[in-house]
Amino acid sequence: MFTMALDEVMEMAARRGFFWQGFRDVYSDAPAGLWVYGPLGVKMKNKVIELWREKIVRREEGVELDSTCISPGSVFEASGHTKHFNDKLVECLKCHRRHRADMLLEEQAGLTGLEGLSEEELYKLIVEKMVKCPYCGSSEFSEVRRFNLMFEMRIGATGKDIAYLRPETTQSSVVEIRRLQQIARNKLPLVICQVGKAFRNEISPRHGLIRTREFNMAEVQIFFDPEYPDYDNKFESVRKYRLRFLPAYAREAGEVVEMTCEEALEEGYTINKLVTYWLALYQKLMTEDYGFPLEKVRYYELNEHERAHYARAHWDLQIYSEDLGWVEVVNNAYRTDHDVIGHSRLSGRELKLYSEKRKQSIVPHMYEPSIGIDRLILHLLLLNYRREGERVVEKLPRRLAPIDVAVFPLVNKPELIKAASEIYGTLLEDFEAFYDESGSIGRRYRRMDEIGTPVCVTVDYQTLEDKTVTLRDRDTMAQVRVHVDELKTAIKRFIAGEPLEKLGTPMG
RNA sequence: GCGGCCGUCGUCUAGCCUGGUCUAGGACAUCGGCCUCCCGAGCCGGUGACCCGGGUUCGAAUCCCGGCGGCCGCACCA
Incomplete structure (x- = not known):
């Protein structure tokens, strides 16, 4: 899938010092998906982040947080990540499709309550119940393997306390909302911003900076009162701005549907003024500030099955290139009160924010636009790359x-x-x-x-x-x-x- | 993680089939020098590679095995 331009950009990036695959020069067994930024890459990354700070953090009066990458295990219990990240999978040895072991047993043998079983026990059941591959009908499976997208680690000498490297910065923002609202003197909506590393143990990292195991994110979490999102004034500034959507219903046709913020809101498509405003803000950020042509940017709506466990609505802001097609660069999710409720439930602490309007504390909802910095940088270099005869220019x-x-x-x-x-x-x-x-x-x-x-x-x-x-x-x-x-x-x-x-x- | 193809200076490559003249050759890039009054000019010189490990052999870049990595497809991408 690598075409000329991407190939050349990757080569230039490594030669001139933007980024390259880490450790490989010395250790040939260095795992894939670990990329380092060189002198030019560091400078560019800083500028990309600084622009985001100027256009988003400062103007939206965000409060910036810098939390840790190592996160206590409970944090991801509460958020649902341990449950949704720990699939036990088997592979059909004939057609090589993967299936969740518990799903197969549930569907074909009517078994329930399989959550606590070990990999070995699940495999024994699959053999006993003569489970068949739903696609090819074969009943020969690999052993059950635990598939964990989070990096697990142990804290302290006893090794009893499990921790994870965070797969998103979000949870570390959510657990700090009360103190942050206090510091921001009861501001609501509360806009929390965080730049930092996140980690995912991808099965097969590919396409250079597109899928890595350690990556940089610039995230914003907007906590608001779902009854009073309070974005009337801000919304007025984007009322006539045209958003570019690929709604789930229009996916077959593949045609971008343009609508003004006003229309999107009136149709109920974008939920409320707050979400609509932020969709406009990020489309503007990507086109007017980061400079991507409007026609190469769209909001791709994820349908019910594709959305993450936490999201009620979700659009990927995608950028188009000849080389990679449409790639998600900003993840925009309306996460409702999922994360806040999760942490309240597990910890027993009430995670509410004070609403001046209601004169009481409320459980806030959260909307989150989240930029993949590394993907953004790759696309900046890729889409601005020009070869004019012998002359090569990064515009x-x-x-x-x-x-x-x-x-x-x-x-x-x-x-x-x-x-x-x-x-x-x-x-x-x-x-x-x-x-x-x-x-x-x-x-x-x-x-x-x-x-x-x-x-x-x-x-x-x-x-x-x-x-x-x-x-x-x-x-x-x-x-x-x-x-x-x-x-x-x-x-x-x-x-x-x-x-x-x-x-x-x-x-x- | 599965299958196919692949792995020689930074890049592109010669060599591999048919083991030894390979202390691995070239081009471009890079570095130093000379030259140069505006767009990778020219001349001279330099640094720089057989992905890693094991095996076969008197001898391995070359043959065999394993690992790692890359591309493509499938799967995965909460």
Whole structure:
């Protein structure tokens, strides 16, 4: 399924230092699904997260939390993950389809109450009851294997206390809601934001950064009063905004159904103003800020059978590429009060939030948009990758490029090197700047094009005469001259989106 | 996890069938130098690989087995 562009992007990412498969250079038996970010990848990842903070956390007045990856076992008892993550499976040896052992026994032998049985006991029953594969009819099965998508670990010396590496940051937000609401002085809706690692023991990690065993998420949990979601004003700002859905009913046709937020809400499709607003917010984030073309973004509705155990409504925000097709990049789930109730029940602690409107504490509902950072970064590199003849350009949104600006002496003469180095030193104060004097000027430009550096500064002989330098636009290769004193301002304006021509006098 | 195909410098590859002239060759990239007044130019030089382990053999990149990884399909993706 790897086509040219993805292949080239993956190769470039490893060669230039965005990301690569971890540990493999030294240990050939390193397991799949563990990816490391290199120097450029770290810079880009930070910028991707910072943009999310600016557009979502800050503007929606979110409170940011940084919890631990190691989580006590009870947390996932309460959330239902241990139950839903611990399937005991058998594989049909003839057609290689997998089935849940308890389901087969229930359906074919009428047995119930199988939850407590061990793998061995289940296998014995399958043989005894002559269970058949529902697909091919064979009655030869592999032994029962426990399939656990969570990484399990033991805490302390006794090894008695089970803990898990979290498969989502969500639960660590949910258990802290009371304190967080207090810190936020009884704010409701309460918007909790968390960036962090999550872990899933995938059976077969594939497609590079798409399915990994350890990954980065940027999640928002909005806790609200289901009776009074309280989003009237915010909703007004998106009332006429057009959302792009692939509703479950339209899936056969495969045609995106566009509707305004107003229409989506009136049809009851998007449940309430709060959910509708956040759907609009994230569609805008992905298209206007991360820069994906509108036609390559859609909300794919998951039907009743596909949804997770906690969700009442669920749309995957997907991004389209030739190479990977539609891929989920943001998971948007209306989780109701499922998680809050779960933790209350198991812990015996009341997990309620105070509602000013009702003058009492209420059990909040929760809506959660959750970004897969690694998938987002891969798609940014993939969809902005351009090969123009021999020239390779990453046309990343300017503010997401790992390097803001590069500085070169036109040729390697001592006086030009001196002037360029000085300018580089100044730019380092405000930018991710990069200096290079190797090879020819053309080669240096091309290297910067490949990693998406939006603008290059070149110091030439004229610089020595009148203190002007040239600014070169990655996308057009056009150049303007700018006075050194104006340089920082010009670069800032350029990264903020102004066209190059407005920043200086064109070069012939 | 199952099945098919595959695994040589960073990348693409020569060599493998027919074991020894392979201290593994080339191109591009990369690094250093020279040159260069604006787009991977040229010249010189350098770093750099047989996925890992075991077996057969006097001798293994080459033959055999196992592991790991990659691609594709199935399954999985709460």
